[in-house]
Amino acid sequence: MTEPPQQTAAFEGLTTLRVTEGADRVHVQLHRPAVRNAIDAVMVAELHQVCAELERHPRVLILSGTESGGKGVFASGADIAELRERRRDDALAGINSGLFARIAALPLPVIAALDGFAQGGGAELAYAADFRLGTPRLKIGQPEAGLGIMAAAGATWRLKELVGEPLAKDMLLAGRILSGEEALAVRLVTELHHPARLLPAAHALADRITAQDPLALRLTKAAFRAPREAHPLIDNLAQGILFESEAKSERMQAFLDRRENPRGP
Known part of the structure; x- marks a missing residue:
C-alpha cells in the first residue's frame, strides 16, 4: 500500500516522530537520527500523544525507525544522558514501562518494523508490539546490566514469554544480542526482509x-x-x-453467497 502523506491536528508539532496517516493505519517513524533514535522524555510524551489519538480513533499502528549513517536504526535504547540523571522516583514513575504498556494495550494491532539497532528500551518497545518484522541487519537485545541498571520496561517478563526463559536470561543477564536471523529462528520476529522491503512488508501485514x-x-x-x-x-x-453485530451477519452472508456462486456475478 502507498500512503498519501497526511497529518491531522492530533499530530501537529511533533519533533521526534514523523507520522503518516491513512484511513485504517498510522505509520510512526521514530526520528532522532543524530542519537540513533534514543528514546528521550520528548519522544515518550509524543508517543503518548499518538496513543491518545489511537485510543480515540482506533487504527493499526506501524512503528519504524530511520537510516542513520547508512545503517538502519529502530531505537538504540533510552537516552543515556537523561537516564544517567534519573533517580528512584523516576524509576517508580514507570516512565518507559507505562508508555509501552499503553502501546501494548492499544485497541488494534501494533506492528514493529525493526531494522538495525533495537536495543535496551528500543527492544522493549518492540516487545510491546503485536507483530515484529525485521531485516538481516537487525541487532536486538538488552545491554542494561552492563550500564549498571536493569531492563525495567517489560523485558523481564515479556521477553520470557516471547522466547522462553533460557534465552531471555542469556539476553538479560549475559548481554546476548540477537541478529536478525537468530531473532527469526526463535520467532522473536516472524519475517525477515531486505531493508528496502521492510515497510512494504509491514503495510502488507496491515x-x-x-x-x-x-x-x-x-x-x-x-x-x-x-x-x-x-x-x-x-x-x-x-x-x-x-x-449481535451487523458485520457478523453481513460477512457471513457474503461468505455463503461466495460459496454458492464461486465464480461471482
Whole structure:
C-alpha cells in the first residue's frame, strides 16, 4: 500500500516522530537520527500523544525507525544522558514501562518494523508490539546490566514469554544480542526482509489485518491479553457482542453467497 502523506491536528508539532496517516493505519517513524533514535522524555510524551489519538480513533499502528549513517536504526535504547540523571522516583514513575504498556494495550494491532539497532528500551518497545518484522541487519537485545541498571520496561517478563526463559536470561543477564536471523529462528520476529522491503512488508501485514472486522479484532486482542482466570467468561461475553453485530451477519452472508456462486456475478 502507498500512503498519501497526511497529518491531522492530533499530530501537529511533533519533533521526534514523523507520522503518516491513512484511513485504517498510522505509520510512526521514530526520528532522532543524530542519537540513533534514543528514546528521550520528548519522544515518550509524543508517543503518548499518538496513543491518545489511537485510543480515540482506533487504527493499526506501524512503528519504524530511520537510516542513520547508512545503517538502519529502530531505537538504540533510552537516552543515556537523561537516564544517567534519573533517580528512584523516576524509576517508580514507570516512565518507559507505562508508555509501552499503553502501546501494548492499544485497541488494534501494533506492528514493529525493526531494522538495525533495537536495543535496551528500543527492544522493549518492540516487545510491546503485536507483530515484529525485521531485516538481516537487525541487532536486538538488552545491554542494561552492563550500564549498571536493569531492563525495567517489560523485558523481564515479556521477553520470557516471547522466547522462553533460557534465552531471555542469556539476553538479560549475559548481554546476548540477537541478529536478525537468530531473532527469526526463535520467532522473536516472524519475517525477515531486505531493508528496502521492510515497510512494504509491514503495510502488507496491515492490509491483511485491516481486511478483518474491526470490532472482532478489538475484542480478540482484548481477550488474548486477559489473564488465564478470565477465560472462558471473557471469550463468551466478547462472542456474544459479536453475534449481535451487523458485520457478523453481513460477512457471513457474503461468505455463503461466495460459496454458492464461486465464480461471482
